Amino acid sequence: MHPELELAARLAAEYYDSLEQGRISLEASPDELRARLAKDLPLEGIPAEQVIRELHEDALPGLLNSAAGRFFGWVIGGTTPTAIAADWLTTTWDQNAAAYACAPSVAIIEEVVGEWLKDLLGLPEQASYAFVTGCQMAHVTALAAARHHLLAERGWPVGEKGMAGSPPIRVLVGEHHETLLRARRYLGIGTAAVTQVAIDENGVVMPEAMAAALAEAPPEHPTIVSLAAGDLNRGAFDPFDVICDMAHSHGAWVHVDGAFGLWVAASPRLRHLASGIAKADSWATDAHKWLNVPYDSGVAFVAHPEAHRQAMSIPAAYKVEVEDVRDQVDWNPEWSRRARAIPLYAALRNFGRRGVADMVERCCDHAAELVQRIGELPGAEVLSRPVINQGLVRFLDAGGDHDARTDAVIRGIVESGEAWFGPTTWNGMRVMRVSVSNHRTGEEDVARAVATVRAALEQAGR
Numbered sequence: 001m002h003p004e005l006e007l008a009a010r011l012a013a014e015y016y017d018s019l020e021q022g023r024i025s026l027e028a029s030p031d032e033l034r035a036r037l038a039k040d041l042p043l044e045g046i047p048a049e050q051v052i053r054e055l056h057e058d059a060l061p062g063l064l065n066s067a068a069g070r071f072f073g074w075v076i077g078g079t080t081p082t083a084i085a086a087d088w089l090t091t092t093w094d095q096n097a098a099a100y101a102c103a104p105s106v107a108i109i110e111e112v113v114g115e116w117l118k119d120l121l122g123l124p125e126q127a128s129y130a131f132v133t134g135c136q137m138a139h140v141t142a143l144a145a146a147r148h149h150l151l152a153e154r155g156w157p158v159g160e161k162g163m164a165g166s167p168p169i170r171v172l173v174g175e176h177h178e179t180l181l182r183a184r185r186y187l188g189i190g191t192a193a194v195t196q197v198a199i200d201e202n203g204v205v206m207p208e209a210m211a212a213a214l215a216e217a218p219p220e221h222p223t224i225v226s227l228a229a230g231d232l233n234r235g236a237f238d239p240f241d242v243i244c245d246m247a248h249s250h251g252a253w254v255h256v257d258g259a260f261g262l263w264v265a266a267s268p269r270l271r272h273l274a275s276g277i278a279k280a281d282s283w284a285t286d287a288h289k290w291l292n293v294p295y296d297s298g299v300a301f302v303a304h305p306e307a308h309r310q311a312m313s314i315p316a317a318y319k320v321e322v323e324d325v326r327d328q329v330d331w332n333p334e335w336s337r338r339a340r341a342i343p344l345y346a347a348l349r350n351f352g353r354r355g356v357a358d359m360v361e362r363c364c365d366h367a368a369e370l371v372q373r374i375g376e377l378p379g380a381e382v383l384s385r386p387v388i389n390q391g392l393v394r395f396l397d398a399g400g401d402h403d404a405r406t407d408a409v410i411r412g413i414v415e416s417g418e419a420w421f422g423p424t425t426w427n428g429m430r431v432m433r434v435s436v437s438n439h440r441t442g443e444e445d446v447a448r449a450v451a452t453v454r455a456a457l458e459q460a461g462r
């Protein structure tokens, strides 16, 4: 046996368990971390066990313990022990998941997980899929398929001719995540192509506004309609059913950003929010967020497999063709790649359909309770109650400087180490985001977080 492997497993397990009680926030400054980690590169190698032990000790004070149940920042998810264990096997097996020929079991596992996910998330059976690093690259993959498809339909083979001189693609969006902007930039679709479509007070695209925007150009004009399943601040869902019909009658492609929101489709109680979503043309989501598998794990789905394949595949003389299998290199932006569907395979079997639904519903319930109970504290104001697992609050100042007080309270919470919430600017106000996406979050974490907010409010004065 290799003792360094056992040592790492023991240290990792200890760390995982310590998250239950320990501090959430960073303790060390950049200089302190450099003093610990910036060692001289040795001429002679250091024994493995010492390297692993020191790595653990030196890095620990600079770990943001976002996998803990009392972390409510961004949308970061956690990890289950099952997914972590499968990830260890993935690393140890060291398979290159580029093609069947270099990793047969992995290619089959990806087929299986792709089918499971389409079923679980209510997506069309014929859709193709790609396991990528995150939702960012899922957008790139899906929108590359969109670009290929829309331009091919208009007689422009983009793989051959590129974008210069092509029919200009336009993009219609409501609430959107910045990663969509960058995905389009990678694909030669700049911000000038984007029309912002009006949203209502719930952050949802207004169908009349979308109809008007679509009508501004004739159907020959290649158009991508970009919708959100669960926006970052409020968890709002666009009206997929009506907008997909509308977009398709104009020959447009509908892409859905469902980084975390797509997972409501796994819950019988919540899936009505995503009603009509299967009518879209492509979807992007993350498994490292709400499914709680380790980084990096995003998934793209495309309702037009041929466009997806043509946008992604590359010929190579040294490819080993095997009949009747799916070579991932034909569907992904990468060549050599991690077998990142393996933790998904394990997580989905471990949760089962009911387990995924339970976790998603539990996160939503905890988010609702957190927002409710924080909102009841003196000086707190609820700005957005969770539609799913995201809510917004702020803290009012007797002198009128609500922004400063909100920032001060958030700072107090983070510095306490007891819980973690992040700030953002929303509708011109500083606000605190409340986000729950970790299977570990329980009643006790909610109670501790509320007590922490109460203490920070008192400490920040009025």
Ligand SMILES: *Cc1c(COP(=O)(O)O)cnc(C)c1O
Residues within 6 Å of the ligand: 075, 133, 134, 135, 136, 137, 177, 179, 230, 231, 232, 257, 258, 259, 260, 286, 298
């Ligand atoms: C997190 C997120 C993304 C980006 O996903 P990555 O996995 O970080 O690439 C895109 N859209 C939304 C709505 C998100 O929450």
